[in-house]
Amino acid sequence: MSKKPLILGIETSCDETAASLITENEGGRPIVLSNIISSQVDVHKEFGGVVPELAARSHMEKIDWIVQKAISESGHKIEEIDAVASTAGPGLIVCLSVGLSFGKAFAASLNIPFIAINHLEGHALSPKLNSDLNYPYLLLLISGGHSQFLNVKGLGRYKRLGTTIDDALGEAFDKTAKLLGIEFPGGPQIEILAKKGDPSKYDLPKPIFYKGGCNLSFAGLKTAVLKIAKNIKNDQEKFDLAASFQKTIEEILYKKTKVAFKEFEKQKKIKEKVFVVAGGVAANKNIRSMLKNLCVTEGYQSIFPPIEICGDNAAMIAMVGLEKFKLKQFSKLDHAAIPRWPLDKKAVFLKGAGIKL
Ligand code: KG4
């Protein structure tokens, strides 16, 4: 039995300091040995959002003991690690630089390979930590900074089928929460408050609902929430607005996912109809069950990462590192932090303009 690779993953792209050790079994399936995540919610709460400099300082303070904890919980020794994989982008440059520099120095001191990872690729492949998943598959990536439909053709091979032309979905959840006076990070709270409200109370707009293919837009929805939120008089109206927002998002995703299915089926070399939803917003249970039901009616297999893997973590970074390690796709120690790093490099940057609506 040959020694299986042991990979250390490090994630510091935003406000989570995370480290993980993973290896694989005889069948090549990843095994998570440790997955340590330290959130900075308390650091940013009073500012109502992530403050980059404070986030970077907190990463610097914590990174060493988080990595040490990940190693000790894995039951392995530092000398047994075969490679270090750090998130190199996209994200906040001051935050990325901490995990990237730490990972490079760690790898250099042990004389082992260093592997720079695209954070979005971590989310995109995260279901592989728990499920067998063959390429190609259709991915809906919904996080704080991105909302995209992608044809995932293989490691490093992505074709974007649709994207948001303005705000990301997680951003829309967070901004709506802020307008409702919910403490940061409010996104996940919307789902909880929505349960107490009437989803038909407010009729919110669904921008580019009937046009723009499977592209998405949430900015107009946020503006509508802002106008209503100003006149809210009591908690019940707040719950009703949260419920109406959650319902509107579900309607948008239902419709756009159906369009994305058609787009995906037009792609070359599609063998199976598999739909994966990943990223922080994939933790929303209502969105999960609505998309699961849609998949049943449309004949798709649906795959969601477990809820604890939807948000930022280092296990997904280590897992992409493991795949790259097996292909000897190592990075140089002068690899830069890349604040903007799309998965589909050929896709044009759509900021409202340039998109066929
Ligand atoms: O993937 P992620 O942890 O970080 C980024 O890479 O952006 O995603 C964070 C986003 C935040 O906007 C957060 O509000 C949202 O995911 N989120 C949720 C839920 N849990 C996290 N949004 C809606 N419902 C949830 N349950």
Ligand code: ZN
């Ligand atoms: Zn993320």
